[in-house]
Amino acid sequence: MSILEIRNLHAGVEDTEILKGVDLTLRSGEIHALMGPNGSGKSTLGYVIAGHPHYDVYEGDILLDGESILDMEADERTKAGIFLAFQYPVAVPGVSVANFLRTAVSNVRGYTDQENGSQRSGVIGSNLMPMRDFRRELNAKMKEFNVDPSFARRYLNDGFSGGEKKRTEVLQMAMLEPKFAILDESDSGLDIDALRVVSDGINKLATEDRGFLLVTHYQRILNYVTPDYVSIFYGGRIVQTGGPEVAAMLEEKGYGWVESEFEVVEVVEA
Amino acid sequence: MEYAIGLSEEGVRALSAARNEPEWMLEFRLEAWRIFEAMPWPKPTDEAWRRTRLTGFKLEDYQLNNAAPTEGDRTGVSKLLGQELDEMESAASLIFQDGGLLYRDSSEDLAGKGVIFTDLQSAVTEHGELLRRYFMTQAVKPDHNKFTALHAAMWDTGAFVYVPRNTKVDLPLQIILNQATEGAAGYHHTLVVTEEGAEVTVVDDLLGGKDGMQSAVVELCQGENSILRYMNLQDFDHSTWNFLTGRAAMQRNADLRWIQVSWGSKVTKAFLDIDLLGEGGHAELLGIYFPTGRQHIDHQTLQLHRAPRCFSDLLFNGALKDKARNVYMGIIKVFPGAQQTDAFQRNGNLILDGTARADSIPGLEIEADDVRCTHAATAAQVEDEYVFYLMARGLSRPQAERMIVQGFFQAVLDRVPVESVVEKLERVIERKIGG
Numbered sequence: 001m002s003i004l005e006i007r008n009l010h011a012g013v014e015d016t017e018i019l020k021g022v023d024l025t026l027r028s029g030e031i032h033a034l035m036g037p038n039g040s041g042k043s044t045l046g047y048v049i050a051g052h053p054h055y056d057v058y059e060g061d062i063l064l065d066g067e068s069i070l071d072m073e074a075d076e077r078t079k080a081g082i083f084l085a086f087q088y089p090v091a092v093p094g095v096s097v098a099n100f101l102r103t104a105v106s107n108v109r110g111y112t113d114q115e116n117g118s119q120r121s122g123v124i125g126s127n128l129m130p131m132r133d134f135r136r137e138l139n140a141k142m143k144e145f146n147v148d149p150s151f152a153r154r155y156l157n158d159g160f161s162g163g164e165k166k167r168t169e170v171l172q173m174a175m176l177e178p179k180f181a182i183l184d185e186s187d188s189g190l191d192i193d194a195l196r197v198v199s200d201g202i203n204k205l206a207t208e209d210r211g212f213l214l215v216t217h218y219q220r221i222l223n224y225v226t227p228d229y230v231s232i233f234y235g236g237r238i239v240q241t242g243g244p245e246v247a248a249m250l251e252e253k254g255y256g257w258v259e260s261e262f263e264v265v266e267v268v269e270a
Numbered sequence: 271m272e273y274a275i276g277l278s279e280e281g282v283r284a285l286s287a288a289r290n291e292p293e294w295m296l297e298f299r300l301e302a303w304r305i306f307e308a309m310p311w312p313k314p315t316d317e318a319w320r321r322t323r324l325t326g327f328k329l330e331d332y333q334l335n336n337a338a339p340t341e342g343d344r345t346g347v348s349k350l351l352g353q354e355l356d357e358m359e360s361a362a363s364l365i366f367q368d369g370g371l372l373y374r375d376s377s378e379d380l381a382g383k384g385v386i387f388t389d390l391q392s393a394v395t396e397h398g399e400l401l402r403r404y405f406m407t408q409a410v411k412p413d414h415n416k417f418t419a420l421h422a423a424m425w426d427t428g429a430f431v432y433v434p435r436n437t438k439v440d441l442p443l444q445i446i447l448n449q450a451t452e453g454a455a456g457y458h459h460t461l462v463v464t465e466e467g468a469e470v471t472v473v474d475d476l477l478g479g480k481d482g483m484q485s486a487v488v489e490l491c492q493g494e495n496s497i498l499r500y501m502n503l504q505d506f507d508h509s510t511w512n513f514l515t516g517r518a519a520m521q522r523n524a525d526l527r528w529i530q531v532s533w534g535s536k537v538t539k540a541f542l543d544i545d546l547l548g549e550g551g552h553a554e555l556l557g558i559y560f561p562t563g564r565q566h567i568d569h570q571t572l573q574l575h576r577a578p579r580c581f582s583d584l585l586f587n588g589a590l591k592d593k594a595r596n597v598y599m600g601i602i603k604v605f606p607g608a609q610q611t612d613a614f615q616r617n618g619n620l621i622l623d624g625t626a627r628a629d630s631i632p633g634l635e636i637e638a639d640d641v642r643c644t645h646a647a648t649a650a651q652v653e654d655e656y657v658f659y660l661m662a663r664g665l666s667r668p669q670a671e672r673m674i675v676q677g678f679f680q681a682v683l684d685r686v687p688v689e690s691v692v693e694k695l696e697r698v699i700e701r702k703i704g705g
Contacts, residue, residue: 050662053654074661075670085660090659094677100660103673107664155677172663 002028002081002179004049008057008060009252011048017058018044020236021085024213026180031212033222033247036233037255040063042215043087045233046182048211050084051077079108081179083196085169087186091157097168098152101216104132106149108176141174145201163193170201182213185221189199219251234258277330279303282423285334293623294402295394302412304424308494310415321629322539322568325509332455332483335369335426347373354446354475358690361441362387366427366458367448380439385470387443390459401430404463409517410491411573415541417485417513421457423485426457433468433496442471442499442688449478449506458486460516462495464524471499471687479510479535488516492524494548498528499687505698506534508565514540522548522577529686530557530586532567533698543572546580546608556682558585558695559703561594561626567595573615574606575641587618587682589675590626591702601633602645604662608638615645622671672703 006125009022011060018041018050030060036042049062051074069077083184092100106128128134142149147167157165173181185198202212202225222244230246231238234255239262242248250258276284282303286296311522312319337345347355351365362376371389380387386397393401406412412422429445441569449456456479474488478491484506492498498518506512512535518526526705532538544553559567573582586598598617619628630647652674660670686692 052658073667075657075664075666078662078664086659086662090653090655092656092677093661094680094683095673100663100665100673103665103669104660104663106668107669155680176664267496 002065002209002211003063004082005063006045006049006060007063008043008064009048009057010127011044011055012058013054013055014056018055019048019237021060022237024231024238026211026213028179028211030229031206031214031227032229032231032232033214033216033227035216035219037251037258038217040233041236042233043184043186046184046215048083048263049072049077049182050082050211065249072092073108076241078178083176083178083181085173085182085183089157089165089169089255091155091160093155093158095156096153097156098138100156101138101172102128102131104172105129105134105175122255128199134244138175141171143170143172143259144204146197147171162191163197166194166197170197170205173201174205178210180213183215185214185216195221196224197214219247232258232262234262276302283560284427285424288562289391289394291394292398292399298331298405298425302419305413306416306419306423308418309413311416318541318570318599319359319362322537322566327483327537329420329455329483332453334424335449335451335454335456336371338371338426339367339372342373343370343372344375348414348448350477351446351448357461357694358398358444358688359441359471360444360473362391362440363444363446364429365446365448368451368454368456370424371427374614377438378439378441380653383437383439384434385437385439386430386466388430390430390461392423393430400432401461404461404489406487406489408491410487410515410517415513417497418487418515420517421459421485421487424455424485425457425459427430427456428461431460431462431470431472433464433470435465435493437465444475446475447477447677449482449484449510451482453481453665455482456484456486458484459500460486460488460491461491462498462500463491464493464498465552466493467495468493469497470577471501473688473691474503476502476504476506476534477504479512481507481509485513486515488514490516490518490526490528492518492520492526494522494524497525499649500508501529501531501686501691502686502695503531503691504534504538506571506704508534508536508563509573510535512538512540514538514542514562515592517543517545518553520551520553520598521543523550523552524548527554527687528556529682529691530555530569531568531695532557532559533702535565535567537566538649539568539570541570541572543573543574544574544582544584545574546582547576549577549579551580551582552576553580553582554685555582555584556685557588557680558679559586559596560589560590560699561588561596562591562702564593566595569599571598571600571615573600573602573613575604575613578607578609580608581612582614584615585619585647586616587679588628589620589622589678590628591622592625593623594626596628597631597685598629598632598647601631601635602643604636604638604641604643606637609640611638611641611643613641613643617647618678618690619649620652628694640694672700675699675703
């Protein structure tokens with residue numbers, strides 16, 4: 001049982017504050033949907049949790065099982081059990097899905113650190129998960145998540161359709177077995193195929209020892225995934241938290257209601 | 271065999287005499303020497319030399335190799351060269367060291383097929399008539415530029431590959447040159463002749479050259495419907511001045527894939543031309559480079575479409591580190607009447623340090639109206655978004671950067687036809703990223 005706590009988090013880019021005091025607690029086994037209008041800063045929350053270097057944290061903390069992760073680089077956070085599924089994963093030409101994933105899985109599972117305590121550079125194939133074991137597991141998971149076997153050799157996200165990218169993100173999540181997964185699905189333009197891939201992935205991977213933070217704009221994905229909690233994100237913070245009924249209410253009343261209900265009052269310090 | 275060779279007509283005569291060359295080769299060298307003397311040295315105002323200066327280069331500083339080895343068995347091959355030899359499964363190999371042939375081996379009965387694969391020095395006497403027809407007469411002539419004239423007068427090592435009509439050599443032919451003596455001059459020559467319907471793969475592997483100079487010529491003479499895969503793997507010491515002129519002269523429906531690798535040298539100036547002489551030719555010229563420190567690499571290419579319905583695809587991709595500099599200049603030239611030309615030219619640079627610099631000057635000269643020609647040049651850095659994405663999957667920053675840089679070279683590596691060469695190139699890329 002793990003716990004991810006976000007406490008009074010203030011963060012932004014240079015002097016522009018985007019997150020203005022976020023409080024959120026996520027436990028293993030929970031699915032927490034975070035809904036908000038465009039521009040509310042909900043995607044930023046995912047990036048800040050994952051450790052994107054462009055964002056600065058001004059105040060507050062993020063704790064994984066009681067330990068602050070703020071001083072960790074993005075890769076250390078991933079090794080600690082945080083996974084961010086990207087809304088728009090970048091294409092990395094020339095890097096095959098299999099090659100990349102083998103390195104990622106080896107790092108996250110600690111193969112890299114076993115021998116010398118650090119990665120020996122210049123030696124290909126050392127400190128990696130044995131190829132046979134890796135292949136076997138990758139093939140099994142590709143089958144389970146309906147990823148065509150040819151994707152192992154394809155270059156990461158290079159020329160992938162929206163649905164194929166989502167499928168690959170879910171596959172990576174399945175291979176890396178995080179404690180907490182943050183899925184950024186805030187874009188309104190996701191097609192039904194991509195939506196199904198993501199929701200099927202969550203449903204298969206939603207086990208007792210894993211928590212999900214599902215960032216979204218529309219209620220649509222919640223037709224496929226049943227959240228335990230729904231929070232409304234507005235003006236850089238969470239303004240209301242409840243059960244699935246909150247999503248239904250949002251769908252009915254729209255974000256205009258949120259804006260009038262939770263109008264941000266700018267506090268000007270004298 | 272020891273001889274002192276001066277940079278003079280006397281020197282040329284002495285060189286030819288020391289090699290017991292027939293009269294025609296002596297005359298050839300002397301004529302080339304006269305051309306060399308008559309041609310001016312490149313000036314910084316010459317378009318080809320505007321970005322690559324010869325400042326600090328003095329030809330007189332480099333002695334022609336006077337320590338030519340005696341051909342012998344494997345015991346004379348150093349550990350380093352032995353590794354180069356063993357890492358590739360080849361039909362036959364030639365190892366040159368300094369001014370001569372050190373070692374040869376063969377795993378196939380090439381002579382039985384009529385294939386010639388030998389050192390140029392032997393070819394001058396053993397295959398004089400054939401050699402005379404192709405040696406610097408069709409692809410690269412002595413008056414091509416100052417360095418080719420010098421080369422024609424002074425050439426020392428080199429291989430002659432001749433594949434007769436409708437003959438196929440399955441495994442690669444491997445040529446290794448190690449310029450072992452420090453501060454020396456080398457003039458390495460590669461002459462490949464593929465007759466109609468022939469097929470062969472040739473790998474040139476160039477090493478050594480500490481504090482030295484190399485002025486090489488590559489000639490690829492392709493008959494109709496012949497298929498050639500040629501790899502030039504230049505990994506000289508970072509103190510070498512390296513000059514290269516290469517040209518493929520391609521007859522009707524000839525098919526070429528030329529991989530040009532420029533890892534080493536202090537300064538490289540390479541002129542690389544594809545000359546499509548007959549209809550329906552298919553040429554690929556693919557280059558990679560990765561200058562580090564203060565290395566300066568310059569490739570200048572020509573895609574000459576003289577005949578209709580030819581295809582040429584050029585792709586040069588390189589990464590740059592430290593204070594390295596890269597220059598790429600290329601022209602696709604379509605002659606009148608070369609209709610339905612299909613030509614591409616792309617140069618991509620990945621700048622790993624703000625102190626490195628890449629200049630890319632693509633160009634088109636089109637004198638036919640029914641053609642498709644495209645060119646593109648890009649210069650990019652390793653984007654933070656890419657690094658973050660990979661780090662969010664558990665890769666460390668150095669691992670992420672290494673993977674992105676390796677991926678950048680993959681577009682060319684995917685098209686390198688010999689697996690052991692791919693592995694070797696991957697190792698160098700890994701080493702260059704790390705070091």
